[in-house]
Amino acid sequence: xxxxxxxxxxxxxxxxxxxxxxxxxxxxxxxxxxxxxxxxxxxxxxxxxxxxxxxxxxxxxxxxxxxxxxxxxxxxxxxxxxxxxxxxxxxxxxxxxxxxxxxxxxxxxxxxxxxxxxxxxxxxxxxxxxxxxxxxxxxxxxxxxxxxxxxxxxxxxxxxxxxxxxxxxxxxxxxxxxxxxxxxxxxxxxxxxxxxxxxxxxxxxxxxxxxxxxxxxxxxxxxxxxxxxxxxxxxxxxxxxxxxxxxxxxxxxxxxxxxxxxxxxxxxxxxxxxxxxxxxxxxxxxxxxxxxxxxxxxxxxxxxxxxxxxxxxxxxxxxxxxxxxxxxxxxxxxxxxxxxxxxxxxxxxxxxxxxxxxxxxxxxxxxxxxxxxxxxxxx
Amino acid sequence: xxxxxxxxxxxxxxxxxxxxxxxxxxxxxxxxxxxxxxxxxxxxxxxxxxxxxxxxxxxxxxxxxxxxxxxxxxxxxxxxxxxxxxxxxxxxxxxxxxxxxxxxxxxxxxxxxxxxxxxxxxxxxxxxxxxxxxxxxxxxxxxxxxxxxxxxxxxxxxxxxxxxxxxxxxxxxxxxxxxxxxxxxxxxxxxxxxxxxxxxxxxxxxxxxxxxxxxxxxxxxxxxxxxxxxxxxxxxxxxxxxxxxxxxxxxxxxxxxxxxxxxxxxxxxxxxxxxxxxxxxxxxxxxxxxxxxxxxxxxxxxxxxxxxxxxxxxxxxxxxxxx
Numbered sequence: 079x080x081x082x083x084x085x086x087x088x089x090x091x092x093x094x095x096x097x098x099x100x101x102x103x104x105x106x107x108x109x110x111x112x113x114x115x116x117x118x119x120x121x122x123x124x125x126x127x128x129x130x131x132x133x134x135x136x137x138x139x140x141x142x143x144x145x146x147x148x149x150x151x152x153x154x155x156x157x158x159x160x161x162x163x164x165x166x167x168x169x170x171x172x173x174x175x176x177x178x179x180x181x182x183x184x185x186x187x188x189x190x191x192x193x194x195x196x197x198x199x200x201x202x203x204x205x206x207x208x209x210x211x212x213x214x215x216x217x218x219x220x221x222x223x224x225x226x227x228x229x230x231x232x233x234x235x236x237x238x239x240x241x242x243x244x245x246x247x248x249x250x251x252x253x254x255x256x257x258x259x260x261x262x263x264x265x266x267x268x269x270x271x272x273x274x275x276x277x278x279x280x281x282x283x284x285x286x287x288x289x290x291x292x293x294x295x296x297x298x299x300x301x302x303x304x305x306x307x308x309x310x311x312x313x314x315x316x317x318x319x320x321x322x323x324x325x326x327x328x329x330x331x332x333x334x335x336x337x338x339x340x341x342x343x344x345x346x347x348x349x350x351x352x353x354x355x356x357x358x359x360x361x362x363x364x365x366x367x368x369x370x371x372x373x374x375x376x377x378x379x380x381x382x383x384x385x386x387x388x389x390x391x392x393x394x395x396x397x398x399x400x401x402x403x404x405x406x407x408x409x410x411x412x413x414x415x416x417x418x419x420x421x422x423x424x425x426x427x428x429x430x431x432x433x434x435x436x437x438x439x440x441x442x443x444x445x446x447x448x449x450x451x452x453x454x455x456x457x
Numbered sequence: 458x459x460x461x462x463x464x465x466x467x468x469x470x471x472x473x474x475x476x477x478x479x480x481x482x483x484x485x486x487x488x489x490x491x492x493x494x495x496x497x498x499x500x501x502x503x504x505x506x507x508x509x510x511x512x513x514x515x516x517x518x519x520x521x522x523x524x525x526x527x528x529x530x531x532x533x534x535x536x537x538x539x540x541x542x543x544x545x546x547x548x549x550x551x552x553x554x555x556x557x558x559x560x561x562x563x564x565x566x567x568x569x570x571x572x573x574x575x576x577x578x579x580x581x582x583x584x585x586x587x588x589x590x591x592x593x594x595x596x597x598x599x600x601x602x603x604x605x606x607x608x609x610x611x612x613x614x615x616x617x618x619x620x621x622x623x624x625x626x627x628x629x630x631x632x633x634x635x636x637x638x639x640x641x642x643x644x645x646x647x648x649x650x651x652x653x654x655x656x657x658x659x660x661x662x663x664x665x666x667x668x669x670x671x672x673x674x675x676x677x678x679x680x681x682x683x684x685x686x687x688x689x690x691x692x693x694x695x696x697x698x699x700x701x702x703x704x705x706x707x708x709x710x711x712x713x714x715x716x717x718x719x720x721x722x723x724x725x726x727x728x729x730x731x732x733x734x735x736x737x738x739x740x741x742x743x744x745x746x747x748x749x750x751x752x753x754x755x756x757x758x759x760x761x762x763x764x765x766x767x768x769x770x771x772x773x774x775x776x777x778x779x780x
Contacts, residue, residue: 097592107605246463262474262507273497293716298756299521300518358486414608421621451664
């Protein structure tokens with residue numbers, strides 16, 4: 079009994095370790111996508127709930143804002159542009175010594191003017207002579223920044239970086255690329271399971287062989303084939319219908335194979351009876367097979383949809399990398415190159431690209447798993 | 458493109474497809490009323506679209522790629538095996554082969570192993586279902602998305618700076634120097650592989666989970682009564698019982714890993730000695746205006762590696778159909 083308890087405890091502990099290791103990367107991305115971008119750049123996401131020390135450089139306003147009171151010239155403003163919850167603890171006037179003064183202390187500048195900075199960012203700058211600076215003066219501050227979560231990153235990524243458009247483009251690619259093979263392959267699978275014709279077994283063997291043919295084998299010939307067709311009709315060789323057909327082609331073997339296994343497993347007495355009653359194969363397909371295959375369709379739909387949604391290679395090769403056609407994975411890859419240090423853009427972009435798969439995953443996990451298991455046990 | 462034009466395009470595409478089947482079958486019904494039996498023309502209607510697509514997108518390209526690998530960069534002049542000779546001498550190709558071999562050895566093995574261990578643990582624990590969900594989740598994410606997730610984990614800042622990458626933060630808190638993980642040659646491959654293992658373990662786990670239900674309960678009970686430890690049961694009963702499943706999972710992951718491309722392209726684009734075959738192929742499709750001869754050679758090397766698995770699958774299918 080004691081030994082059982084220990085082994086159960088060990089098992090729980092081990093599993094917990096796995097779960098933590100597996101969830102942390104995604105969790106970090108998720109949290110980061112909601113963080114203020116300035117904080118994100120200087121502190122880890124695990125510190126996002128605690129106050130962070132930040133060093134910033136600001137500029138005062140220029141001479142146009144000065145007012146004169148009793149022969150003293152004054153500039154009075156706030157350092158922060160927007161309402162900020164940051165609290166300044168110290169400031170400096172040279173880059174060599176950025177914490178030279180505490181807040182409320184007065185710094186005397188070279189020209190004799192006096193600068194005081196307060197905790198909330200207010201500053202007063204007084205001088206005996208009129209200010210002549212056209213550019214603002216630099217102030218270095220050290221402030222504590224409270225935790226800050228925002229949707230700004232999402233606004234920026236969706237509308238300014240073009241990820242929103244890429245999201246729609248991916249939908250345009252993914253929906254037909256999932257439904258078209260499903261329709262075509264269900265007829266094909268039906269014929270392979272219940273119709274008699276010459277070469278059926280060879281065709282089935284061909285499908286099983288095609289299951290593992292790497293995509294890479296098709297790319298170069300297809301690219302030149304598409305270019306030829308484009309040149310022939312004087313149209314762009316890269317288009318949505320072209321991608322739909324490419325995805326149909328690449329998903330054809332696995333979709334057919336899974337559907338065929340399912341349709342083959344249906345009781346054939348039903349079909350025999352329908353045939354005796356004078357039903358054609360098309361009737362049988364529409365009225366008997368189709369309704370019975372809905373669960374299998376659901377699984378295959380999810381597999382193919384996720385495959386297409388997550389694909390990068392086909393989208394790169396068969397679509398133009400322009401805003402109206404670029405898919406979300408390609409966009410993400412482009413951002414990795416061009417905005418490699420802007421983690422607020424990358425984390426948010428990645429999370430946007432993951433929303434649909436994750437939604438499907440959590441809502442339809444059962445069908446997803448069923449499809450994977452069916453595909454693996456046989457294939 | 459606006460949402461409306463998207464809906465329009467998408468519906469047209471799908472409608473055309475449905476119309477083909479419906480109209481052709483109606484026509485067929487109409488003309489075949491004279492005959493009492495259905496001819497094989499019906500089978501033709503059912504098969505034609507799929508077969509044509511199979512022909513254009515899989516069968517023709519396979520033959521064409523083989524042909525192109527013996528031709529020059531434009532696919533015009535026959536050059537014999539000089540593309541292959543070039544490949545053997547090319548240091549990038551050698552690097553790619555070595556890296557692919559490394560991926561093939563490590564990723565399927567570790568994913569299968571972790572998957573098996575987790576499936577086993579989770580089946581015995583009340584919160585196992587939730588745990589399985591979490592481990593499985595990366596399967597739904599794209600390789601590029603996973604790339605971003607892990608690039609963030611591996612992020613590197615100079616030694617004095619605050620680390621925002623999780624891995625470096627741990628390393629620094631333990632008192633070591635931070636490292637730019639994905640730029641350390643050879644070792645960086647392991648960090649890229651970790652991403653793939655992170656994704657594929659979930660796949661292995663769900664399949665094992667399904668297979669574990671088939672292990673006879675009586676056998677496990679008997680072993681426990683005889684005083685076998687859980688570890689002993691795992692190694693002496695469960696693993697031998699699942700060896701077919703292990704083989705299946707191992708082959709599936711092997712095929713995925715052979716084609717590994719997105720992760721490399723997104724993370725390093727083959728820099729710092731992380732080049733793999735599929736990325737080299739993509740590169741040569743466009744490098745210098747595109748070289749179809751050299752590109753094809755890479756595709757064929759990947760294909761040749763898949764052939765044994767293909768034969769095994771057809772053989773297994775034949776066995777199953779006999780039963």
